[in-house]
Amino acid sequence: MRTLLLALLLVSPLCFSKTVVIIESYHQGYKWDADYIAAVQSVLGDDHDIHVLALDTKRLPKPEWPQKVASLQQSISEIQPDIAILGDDNAFSLMADHLVERKIPVVFLGVNGGTVQHPTLEHDLVAGLLERPFFEESIRHLQKVLRVDKHFLVLMDDSPTMRNAVNEYFGDKRSAEIYGSKLDIVLTNDKDTWLQAVVRAHELYDAIIVGTHHTIRDAEGTYIAPDELITRAFNQSRVPIFSFWDINIGKQQAIGGFTISAHQEGITAARLASLILNGVKPSRIPKMNSLSGHYIYSRSGMAHWNLELSPMIATQANFVE
Structure with a gap:
């Protein structure tokens, strides 16, 4: 059928x-x-x-x-x-x-x-x-791109979409392991918590993988535009930022990934x-x-993080910018 x-x-x-x-x-x-x-x-x-x-x-x-x-x-x-x-x-x-x-x-x-x-x-x-979301495929891909298999921060808003995506795969766990890589999963709708996780990510993680970040508000309840948020993350993070979704990839956003x-x-x-x-x-x-899914990468993001794809991955990838 x-x-x-x-x-x-x-x-x-x-x-x-x-x-x-x-x-x-x-x-x-x-x-x-x-x-x-x-x-x-x-x-x-x-x-x-x-x-x-x-x-x-x-x-x-x-x-x-x-x-x-x-x-x-x-x-x-x-x-x-x-x-x-x-x-x-x-x-x-x-x-x-x-x-x-x-x-x-x-x-x-x-x-x-x-x-x-x-x-x-x-x-x-x-x-x-x-x-x-292609959790397993994304982690295997990033292991090849970064040539590490250690520790990733999965950072998402606390929306019904992200809660359902995480719970479907991980249950109620917020720390997990995929193909030898450790994942810590943070879901929050608070701007300061989200950005602080980005700023401190280099202390523990090799990279950040973002989900959606479109229901985040500040302490006064003001809605934070997603492009504004991801641009601040791009400029403040000391480790590269990847994504499970192609909509988050571009200039001063996530660098790329294997995405929906x-x-x-x-x-x-x-x-x-x-x-x-x-x-x-x-x-x-x-x-x-x-x-x-498909491989998609930002050329400016790759330059910012001094990242090169292998010839095999590059031939399969779509590039923005």
């Missing part, structure tokens, strides 16, 4: 024009959202009417979420979509039940939680792609949606994990 599904994803012919709604957990100014939305539009946009609705949950305080959800539910009533594509855990937890109650098929991507957090994942109208691609996640979700629009029942589509 999985082999057949993968084959169908490569061709997935399109049916007559339908209405598709994309519900993003965050906002299109957030690169992850912008990348997967562009990918969905590249697959479906020429043949279908696509509407994008944003929950904006990284910036909106949680007490304001119910009002935002009610607004999007009203939009759903007006749009009357044939299918909904939900991006990330918050969109799924806040909107999936409402959609399936209205008999609207759901395709999800970027969801880190399992059925314990999201029981609706098992609904017959739901199909999609579970986002799973928002674009590829969006392509796969769009092809799943196309299958459903062509009559395939969502219940016949098995849930899949992220299908493929």
Whole structure:
């Protein structure tokens, strides 16, 4: 079944024009959202009417979420979509039940939680792609790049996405070992705690690997822009900073890594949606994990940290800047 599904994803012919709604957990100014939305539009946009609705949950305080959800539910009533594509855990937890109650098929991507957090994942109208960071592949890759296998700091915000990603793989442990490398995992939404971990990382660690850092606030509760935060980390860290996500890599950001691609996640979700629009029942589509990662590196970051990739890795990598 999985082999057949993968084959169908490569061709997935399109049916007559339908209405598709994309519900993003965050906002299109957030690169992850912008990348997967562009990918969905590249697959479906020429043949279908696509509407994008944003929950904006990284910036909106949680007490304001119910009002935002009610607004999007009203939009759903007006749009009357044939299918909904939900991006990330918050969109799924806040909107999936409402959609399936209205008999609207759901395709999800970027969801880190399992059925314990999201029981609706098992609904017959739901199909999609579970986002799973490439923890093992990333560590093996960094061992080759850095030629060390000692100690890494995994630094993330304390968002539902990151908690689910960590708990799925590590359980409640916040120290672990992968292929002989020790990992200490820090999840925090406090700016000072996050930056202090960066500043002191050289005392224990060979490198930092960041997850998302998009729900972090200062002591007064002011939201800290992710680009501002990672730039401060770049300038203050004495060890190189890598990432599990390609959206965090670039000038004065993370240097690179073996990462999840928002674009590829969006392509796969769009092809799943196309299958459903062509009559395939969502219940016949098995849930899949992220299908493929890629090597991506910042040229300026490599120069900053005096890092060179082996010829084999360099030929497989994508470079920004």
